[in-house]
Amino acid sequence: MTVDPSEFNDITRRILAGAIEVHRTLGPGLLESIYTPCLHAELAARQLRFVTQRAIPIVYKGMRLESSYRVDLIVADLVVVELKSTTALLPVHQAQVLTYLEITKCPAGL
Numbered sequence: 001m002t003v004d005p006s007e008f009n010d011i012t013r014r015i016l017a018g019a020i021e022v023h024r025t026l027g028p029g030l031l032e033s034i035y036t037p038c039l040h041a042e043l044a045a046r047q048l049r050f051v052t053q054r055a056i057p058i059v060y061k062g063m064r065l066e067s068s069y070r071v072d073l074i075v076a077d078l079v080v081v082e083l084k085s086t087t088a089l090l091p092v093h094q095a096q097v098l099t100y101l102e103i104t105k106c107p108a109g110l
Contacts, residue, residue: 018042
């Protein structure tokens with residue numbers, strides 16, 4: 001997927017600005033379930049198109065499984081956003097985003 005760098009940079013900048021605003025307003029220590037609708041509101045206010053909890057089918061050796069991954073957010077069909085409410089990101093969190101990038105074919109993840 002070829003993306004104009006200025007468009008891509010603008011989208012990621014607006015996503016990060018929304019996340020910073022949520023954190024600045026609510027502060028640390030709340031559950032992901034509290035931050036999530038607030039981030040949705042911030043993304044909408046920034047006129048970003050996004051989908052939530054998109055089910056991504058799992059295919060194993062050509063066989064589509066009944067199970068699927070659920071991606072927290074996909075913004076503008078370009079950026080996977082995996083929400084975490086934690087004091088530190090662990091390698092498993094990074095692996096999760098890399099997997100989501102592979103299965104969604106999105107070029108970037110936050």
